[in-house]
Amino acid sequence: MNAFVSALGVAGFGFGLARPLFRTEDIPQAAFTGSAGTQPVVRLRNFTRRFGDNDIIKDLSLDIAPGEFVSLLGRSGSGKTTLLRTLAGIDQLHADIAGQEIRIPPTRAVVFQDARLLPWKRVWRNVALGLKGLDIRSRAETALREVGLDHRLEAWPLTLSGGEAQRTALARALVRDPQLLLMDEPFAALDALTRLRVHDLVLRLWSVHRPAVMLVTHDVDEAIALSDRILVLDQGRIVAEERIDTPRGQRLALTADLREKLLSFLGTGRIGDDADIAEVFADKPNIPFSPDEDFRA
Ligand SMILES: Nc1ncnc2c1ncn2[C@@H]1O[C@H](COP(=O)(O)OP(=O)(O)O)[C@@H](O)[C@H]1O
Ligand SMILES: [Mg+2]
Numbered sequence: 001m002n003a004f005v006s007a008l009g010v011a012g013f014g015f016g017l018a019r020p021l022f023r024t025e026d027i028p029q030a031a032f033t034g035s036a037g038t039q040p041v042v043r044l045r046n047f048t049r050r051f052g053d054n055d056i057i058k059d060l061s062l063d064i065a066p067g068e069f070v071s072l073l074g075r076s077g078s079g080k081t082t083l084l085r086t087l088a089g090i091d092q093l094h095a096d097i098a099g100q101e102i103r104i105p106p107t108r109a110v111v112f113q114d115a116r117l118l119p120w121k122r123v124w125r126n127v128a129l130g131l132k133g134l135d136i137r138s139r140a141e142t143a144l145r146e147v148g149l150d151h152r153l154e155a156w157p158l159t160l161s162g163g164e165a166q167r168t169a170l171a172r173a174l175v176r177d178p179q180l181l182l183m184d185e186p187f188a189a190l191d192a193l194t195r196l197r198v199h200d201l202v203l204r205l206w207s208v209h210r211p212a213v214m215l216v217t218h219d220v221d222e223a224i225a226l227s228d229r230i231l232v233l234d235q236g237r238i239v240a241e242e243r244i245d246t247p248r249g250q251r252l253a254l255t256a257d258l259r260e261k262l263l264s265f266l267g268t269g270r271i272g273d274d275a276d277i278a279e280v281f282a283d284k285p286n287i288p289f290s291p292d293e294d295f296r297a
Contacts, residue, residue: 041066041179041212042087045101049082049236050094056082057236066179067210071223073266074233080216081184083233084110087214088182105180105212109173113185115165117157124153127172143171146208147201163194167201174209181211185218199226203248220262224255232265240265 042064049057057079064070074080085091086102088110093102117126127140144150147167157165166186173181187195203226206213217223223230224244232240242262246254 038065040064040103041068041105042214043101043103044086046097046099047086047102048094048097048100049079049086049091055236057086060236060238062231062238064180064212064214066212069206069213069215069226069228071215071217071227071230072233073217073220073223073230073262075266078233079236080233082236084182084184084214084216087180105178107176107178108180108182109176109178109211111166111169111173111181111183111186113188115157115160115169117160117165117168119157121157122153123149123155123157123160123168126157126168127175129172131175139175140171143175144168146174146205147171161194162190163198166190166198170198170202170205174205174211177209178211181206181213183213183215185216187222188218195222202226220259220266221255223262224251224258230262232262234265 040063042062044060044062047057047060047062048055060083072080072083082091086093087104088108089104090110094100117123118129121129124137124140124144127143128136131139133139141150141153144153147170149164149167149171152160152164152168157168160168169186187198190198199222215223215226225248227244229244230240230242231238240262242258244251244254244258
């Protein structure tokens with residue numbers, strides 16, 4: 001058996017506090033160094049995922065360091081959710097692929113685009129779902145306090161706003177203290193202002209709990225504001241990688257150039273086929289289309 005899933009311990013963190021670019025405070029932030037001796041919390045080698053005869057992910061290799069915040073961009077159908085499901089340990093894996101190696105940490109949590117709350121359970125019970133032990137209620141309360149929802153403990157999910165529902169989903173993820181937090185377009189359905197507030201919240205929670213994060217997003221600016229590293233996936237391969245060392249409080253200056261680069265990679269090929277990418281371009285009509293530019297790390 002070539003494929004295996006094994007547990008890795010967290011080998012320590014090297015991060016400072018972080019804030020998104022829409023905050024004026026200048027918060028120091030140590031970027032992931034990838035230095036020798038730091039065990040990755042995720043390690044994929046030659047990972048291939050097939051549906052029928054189609055290789056949806058092909059020979060993909062990826063390390064994520066403990067506490068590293070990685071964003072994954074890519075057009076619809078490029079394999080982002082497939083990759084995320086693998087890192088979540090949700091999917092059955094092919095065991096017959098030579099050289100394939102898949103290591104994910106034992107504690108993982110996923111936040112999806114829709115909050116996926118059970119409508120017949122009160123908010124705190126949704127957060128406590130699946131927890132074991134005597135102090136379940138107080139753990140759920142603590143997590144909900146962290147996301148600013150301690151006043152909504154007893155509420156029914158259907159009475160929550162979109163932002164509150166996603167904050168509840170975040171609390172449900174964080175109450176498990178995951179080594180790896182996976183988010184699949186979690187902010188896509190939120191209005192712009194709420195999205196910025198939730199970005200801020202996510203960065204604060206990340207700086208306190210320090211999970212490694214894999215965030216799937218269509219929003220290039222969101223990726224730039226939040227990440228230590230951005231990957232672009234195209235047809236199941238990583239076609240671009242950008243590491244951002246600039247502190248999160250000082251990213252406005254680099255946003256234009258970097259956004260242009262990333263969009264050029266996202267834009268190669270069939271833009272017209274893809275509603276999501278068309279949407280990304282919709283409010284950025286002046287982004288030049290330069291598929292030949294090579295900015296691989
Ligand atoms: N369970 C499945 N069975 C067959 N094909 C699938 C399955 N899941 C995903 N796919 C295909 O794999 C490709 C990548 O899908 P997905 O990972 O959801 O892309 P993304 O999240 O980037 O939009 C798509 O072509 C999709 O149709
Ligand atoms: Mg998807």
